Amino acid sequence: MNGDELKDLAAGYALGALDGGDRQAFESRLGSGDREAARMLHDYQQAVTALVAEMTDSPPPPAVKNALLVRIDAEDRNRPGEVISLPVRKIIPAAAAAEKDWWNSFAGGAIAAGILALVAGYSFVSGYRDQYRRLESELAAIREEMAGIAADRDDFRATIEAQRVYAELVKNPSTQIVFLKGLDPGPRAAGRMLWQTKTGGVFVATGLPVPPAGKTYQLWAIQGANAPVSAGVFAPKPDGSCELNVNVLPVSGTVDVFAVTLEPEGGLPAPSGPMYLAGKGGI
């Protein structure tokens, strides 16, 4: 991947515009500690955040903040382990109670009624809280399910997009189709490249051995005596298969040879490792 391609990915990632395969490729680079990718993303994110920061002409109504703070307070009160303390009535010995006058009896009755009201109120509030907690729990489950559905949707869209690109390439008569044969390090491997110079292409392979730790496969496009051009790095699935969307490369005309080598993680500007697949170009 050359510098401009990496910039394309970083810019697209900052805007949330990457397709499934590109997004995975860029996140993989970030995850592997690629400082260049992280620096580019940081730069583009600054532009995006500055753009959003300009959109402040009409603040939200205060009711939104109030509702949030009320919700936070309610959550604090409902934290497990907190107990609502009710007023405790002192126990009065029976003999002493008998000495009370009618007013005290009336007051005692009023207090008892008050306590009953408190207990009833507490029961009501407890019931409400139980219901609130149930709803919160159900809401959390629904959110979790929606997050799963959203992830499935993204995967599905990525798959559909990949199939669309593949179909477009297959039905285009000018598509260059290159069959790659497994070489000594991986004789069972096989690959196929569908390539359009102007729009890029798709590379698929099967039977590739799982690369050792710290290594990755790198696809190359070779034209005559020119230096090989990197067409991307990839890791096969556990079953040895892979599918790689390849962006437009800095080559003109048909590619003579596509080849796959084993390289250090992140890839190199020029091939250095053993060659696993190679195939000569042709329409």
Added chain:
Amino acid sequence: MTELLDQPGDSGRLLEQIASGSREAFAVFYDRFSAPVFGLIRRIVRSEPAAEEVLQDVFWQVWERAGDYDPARGSPEAWLYTRARSRALDRLRAKGSREVPSELTEAVATDPASTADDRRMAETALAQLSEAQRTVIELSFFGGLTHSEIARKLGEPLGTVKTRVRSGLERLRTIYSAERA
């Protein structure tokens, strides 16, 4: 903590405090970012009541998920705006459309000042981009379209779209850098 809360630049520290349950930090964080987040959401969902609901949802996520923020993945603003954009687009798609809203497409394709929100946008740095750059950035960031979806919608080669997105963002960076300087 009060000293930290008064420092406008330390939003990451605010998120740490929110993650540990500071209601005060949450209020400061909300005051600092609610206006741009609201502007972003409203731009995407194109409905004031819906934008208020999504805004509340986003900041509730901030309260519950502040601990998820990873400084290695970007600034607190980027983390927040990404969540806001994602929620707003989810809301838009929940209305039954996976496609970018026709209002946005039409606004982008015709007159950048055709609605109140578009008029506001016309005052931002986005308006200083070429029409081609502005179109792809609006379709991706506010419309939720990917590179290939934009290419299909505009009938342009994928590589062209990617280049326009990148050059548009680079132009924005230059504009904002000049403003800060």
